[in-house]
Amino acid sequence: MSFRNRLGLFFVLIVIVPMMAVAVLLFGLVGESENSMSQADAGARQEVAQNLLTSRQDAAQEALKAVKAADGGALLDEDGDRARARAKKLVEARGIERLVVTTGDKVTLAVGDKTAIAPAFLKLDSTTGTDGELGLSLIDADTYAGQVKQLTGMDVVVRNGGKVLASTFSDALTKTIDAGAQGSVDLEGDSYQLDALQVSAFPGQKISVTTLSRPRASSGDVRDGRIVIGAILAGFLLLAIVCAVLVSRSLQQQLSGFLQAARRLAGGDFSAQVQTVGKDEFAGLGEEFNKMSEELERRLVELSQERQRVQYSMRRLGEALASKLDRDALLEIVVRTAVDGVAADAGRAYVRGPDRVTLQERASAGNMNGLETAVRSVEADAMSSGGPREMSSGDTSAMAHPLPSTDGTLGAAGVVSVARTGRTFTQSERELFHYLASQAGRSMENVDRHETATRESVTDDLTGLSNRRAFDDAISSEVERAKRFGTTLGLVLIDLDDFKHVNDTYGHPQGDVVLREVARVLRDSSREIDHAARYGGEELALVLPGTDIDGAVNFAERVRERIQTLRIPRLDGAGDIQITASCGVAAVPQTPADHSALLAAADGALYQAKRSGKNKSVRAR
Numbered sequence: 001m002s003f004r005n006r007l008g009l010f011f012v013l014i015v016i017v018p019m020m021a022v023a024v025l026l027f028g029l030v031g032e033s034e035n036s037m038s039q040a041d042a043g044a045r046q047e048v049a050q051n052l053l054t055s056r057q058d059a060a061q062e063a064l065k066a067v068k069a070a071d072g073g074a075l076l077d078e079d080g081d082r083a084r085a086r087a088k089k090l091v092e093a094r095g096i097e098r099l100v101v102t103t104g105d106k107v108t109l110a111v112g113d114k115t116a117i118a119p120a121f122l123k124l125d126s127t128t129g130t131d132g133e134l135g136l137s138l139i140d141a142d143t144y145a146g147q148v149k150q151l152t153g154m155d156v157v158v159r160n161g162g163k164v165l166a167s168t169f170s171d172a173l174t175k176t177i178d179a180g181a182q183g184s185v186d187l188e189g190d191s192y193q194l195d196a197l198q199v200s201a202f203p204g205q206k207i208s209v210t211t212l213s214r215p216r217a218s219s220g221d222v223r224d225g226r227i228v229i230g231a232i233l234a235g236f237l238l239l240a241i242v243c244a245v246l247v248s249r250s251l252q253q254q255l256s257g258f259l260q261a262a263r264r265l266a267g268g269d270f271s272a273q274v275q276t277v278g279k280d281e282f283a284g285l286g287e288e289f290n291k292m293s294e295e296l297e298r299r300l301v302e303l304s305q306e307r308q309r310v311q312y313s314m315r316r317l318g319e320a321l322a323s324k325l326d327r328d329a330l331l332e333i334v335v336r337t338a339v340d341g342v343a344a345d346a347g348r349a350y351v352r353g354p355d356r357v358t359l360q361e362r363a364s365a366g367n368m369n370g371l372e373t374a375v376r377s378v379e380a381d382a383m384s385s386g387g388p389r390e391m392s393s394g395d396t397s398a399m400a401h402p403l404p405s406t407d408g409t410l411g412a413a414g415v416v417s418v419a420r421t422g423r424t425f426t427q428s429e430r431e432l433f434h435y436l437a438s439q440a441g442r443s444m445e446n447v448d449r450h451e452t453a454t455r456e457s458v459t460d461d462l463t464g465l466s467n468r469r470a471f472d473d474a475i476s477s478e479v480e481r482a483k484r485f486g487t488t489l490g491l492v493l494i495d496l497d498d499f500k501h502v503n504d505t506y507g508h509p510q511g512d513v514v515l516r517e518v519a520r521v522l523r524d525s526s527r528e529i530d531h532a533a534r535y536g537g538e539e540l541a542l543v544l545p546g547t548d549i550d551g552a553v554n555f556a557e558r559v560r561e562r563i564q565t566l567r568i569p570r571l572d573g574a575g576d577i578q579i580t581a582s583c584g585v586a587a588v589p590q591t592p593a594d595h596s597a598l599l600a601a602a603d604g605a606l607y608q609a610k611r612s613g614k615n616k617s618v619r620a621r
Helices: 003-077 081-095 141-152 172-174 219-250 255-266 283-321 327-341 372-385 427-458 469-483 499-506 508-525 548-565 595-611
Strands: 099-103 106-112 120-124 132-139 157-159 163-167 182-189 190-197 207-213 346-350 359-366 389-393 396-404 412-421 489-496 532-535 537-545 583-590 617-618
Touching: 003 081, 003 099, 003 132, 003 141, 003 163, 003 190, 003 207, 003 219, 003 469, 003 508, 081 099, 081 106, 081 172, 132 427, 132 617, 141 157, 141 163, 141 207, 163 172, 182 617, 219 283, 255 372, 327 359, 327 412, 327 427, 346 372, 346 583, 372 389, 389 427, 389 548, 396 427, 412 427, 469 532, 469 595, 489 499, 489 508, 489 548, 489 595, 499 508, 508 537, 537 548, 548 583, 548 617, 595 617
Parallel strands: 583 617
Antiparallel strands: 099 106, 099 132, 120 132, 157 163, 157 207, 182 190, 190 207, 346 359, 346 412, 389 396, 396 412, 489 537, 489 583, 532 537
């Protein structure tokens, strides 16, 4: 076989065959990519539709609490006409689409739009001994379907059993869609994806929600993409053929000179030059070969410089890590950077749990299969010694670096490790890994300092309650929430009676003990959603979400009575101290829903309590 024929065969094997394989692969990827994008798009729109249902049901749940607090028992206890009138008033006043009361399995009261969906339910307690359940919805089927259509572009069909409550489709097409149907369906020549959503219903209803979305990708899109790829590959193939013809004509002379120069080049001598004679095609190829040698030498220098730049960048990354304030994200970056930087097969980070004994994995990268034994051994060695460790077992090499404790206790708080097979780690790789791991330790110290500073910035040092800044933020946000959702909000201001006498008589350290004991009473009496704070000096405050004026007064009385029963030991051991407190109480909506007005009302009530004899709770007028 001639050299030209062999060159042609070589061209077919290294160009034509791979390009055909690439073409097949790319054609398949185009279809898969379009389908994946279509599925992801449909899934995202489906999630939006489901989240809309969930959000309306959550809002209905919040509205239920307010209804129950204000009128829940009356809806059960009053006679039918009065209960219905009360229910209609609630529906009109609170923007409710439908309200239903059930006793046992029987619906005793139903008011509002019968097409309402996504209700929430809450049990009612009656003073007459008959318990029931209150159901409430804030959205009807037609509104929901319109919102989904507007937000996602999907069509929606809402049914109650076999009856269509709302649809963004034509009536003719809606009738062809079965309730709860899923999968692909063709309607008037268009392909749709049908999905069913989870939705709650009132008693006696059987609500189903079906969404219809057109696939993002079409056969035309896939075909067009494949045409573009085919054209590009054809262009590359044509270019390759032209180059092959040129090369085959030029490789006719002086093969020995090329072979010698190529051998020198393979040996690392980039100064090798091909002697060229004349100006024919082969002479041009020789000149290109010489340029290639020079270019390779230049690229080798650039590669060495690039390696130095990469190492410098990774060190800069290590310095940047020292300022991160998220432990898990920090460890994830450290592990992935370490694995990439030292060319490891896998790596991971373990941190001690709350018990200070158990190690919990917080980050990992790569595949630990076959490396687990070596990694576990070097991690244990690093944790026990408190210093970096390395070991090799067979063809497996592993390194580990302990993370220092950040709470002042002895021993390591965790460990970062990497491992690989085939070759040991070089000295530069060891230095880079241990540098990154040590920077991670510094970063975790910064995280702890940040968390401590954050906690102290909103906490009163003496009482452990929220400070004035945190109280102002809490009451502002709770008042806004009460306005937005139409709920109640109570505020209690507490002032210790004759506290100056305690300080003057027994000293300020004794006064501090009194404040801490009263703060403990507030913490023990409060719910998780309440906000207890030191308002200033001997004045304390309680923000009570979801509590009306009567509930706030009752709560203030309980706290006042518990304070009155305190027996606080004197620091000099000469008996106990008994104190009392006065409380001012205000609430939304009795007071206009503005935090300044609410504070002023509670402060005025507190002043009235002080002026009228102290040791009592007074509600704002």
